[in-house]
Amino acid sequence: MAQPTAILRQEHEAITRMLEAAELTAEKLERNEAVRTEWLDGMSEFFSLFLDQCHHGKEEELFFPALAKKGMPVDGGPIGVMLHEHDEGRALAQRLRELAQAYGKGEQEAGTKWAATAREYARLLHDHILKENNVLFPMAEGMLSPAEGEALAAQFEQMEEEKMGKGTHERLHVRMAEIVKGVSEGAARR
Secondary structure, eight states, X not given: OOOHHHHHHHHHHHHHHHHHHHHHHHHHHHTTOOOOHHHHXXXXXXXXXXXXXXXXXXXXXXXXXXXXXXXXXXXTSHHHHHHHHHHHHHHHHHHXXXXXXXXXXXXXXXXXXXXXXXXXXXXXXXXXXXXXXXXIHHHHHHHSOHHHHHHHHHHHHHHHHHHHOTTHHHHHHHHHHHHHHHHHHTOOOO
């Protein structure tokens, strides 16, 4: 079975793909090009369900507590930094949802605001992912035994089904691929 850091790194790859699609969409909106509102809605759903509920849920409810139990400090340590950045990301994701709705209702200035917010969100998450992949995860790999890692990975799988429902993860990956392809090909239609 995969180790928890391998699972989280794989999820980071999917998150990065969607962030890149958001950045391409921001470029289009900054040039006053129309973008499909279903892309914005799909990105919001992905960031809410996959990134926050699934990925951050695994970290906050299972991974970070396991590290804290092994002696990693929460306050003032890497876990505290990650938790703070999760909260910052949630606020930005909520703003993206609100702006996507406004853009869908024809509010043109919402597109420009969505672009600026998406860029801020992408910067935050790209930096966050680098810190986790290059600092936190190597520390965790040195703290967790292989058996503890396997148990945590099994808990990840169970949590994913309980929180998101069977098949949601796969559905979101399919939707992500559609959005990434659509954005990169530049098909526009509101």
